[in-house]
Amino acid sequence: MPKMVSRNPIKRKREEKRLAKLQKQGRLVKGVEVPENALPANPDAQNHHGGYSAKFYYQDIHYTCAGCGKPEVWTAEQQKRYFEAQKGNIYNEPKWCPKCHSKRMKDKEAK
Known part of the structure; x- marks a missing residue:
């Protein structure tokens, strides 16, 4: 289950970057980190x-x-x-x- 995204804009942006990197590496399957x-x-x-x-x-x-x-x-x-x-x-x-x-x-x- 995907984690909740923070309301804090700095934390949210950091998390979005992390998820985008995982997606690019092929380590994100249907929102679940591999x-x-x-x-x-x-x-x-x-x-x-x-x-x-x-x-x-x-x-x-x-x-x-x-x-x-x-x-x-x-x-x-x-x-x-x-x-x-x-x-x-x-x-x-x-x-x-x-x-x-x-x-x-x-x-x-x-x-």
């Missing part, structure tokens, strides 16, 4: 599955696989592909490493 270490998202390309939320940026997510216990990273690029190109549910979070995930899918198909 952190420097994040990948900007395209909320219009996401499938919201009946919800009202949207992702405005992606950051690497560190997690532990529920199957093998190995530490894993779901990169920002992988998230962008999953949520925007593959239209994955934006409420999904990683639980299984790719190896354990494919093993689970094969086991499901075998049943």
Whole structure:
């Protein structure tokens, strides 16, 4: 959610300059500031599955696989592909490493 702009004209002008700079750098998505270490998202390309939320940026997510216990990273690029190109549910979070995930899918198909 965008911050309120100050009534103070000096602060307002400073904030407008800051926002214009962010916009020029591509670090402003629908009024939301994208952190420097994040990948900007395209909320219009996401499938919201009946919800009202949207992702405005992606950051690497560190997690532990529920199957093998190995530490894993779901990169920002992988998230962008999953949520925007593959239209994955934006409420999904990683639980299984790719190896354990494919093993689970094969086991499901075998049943």
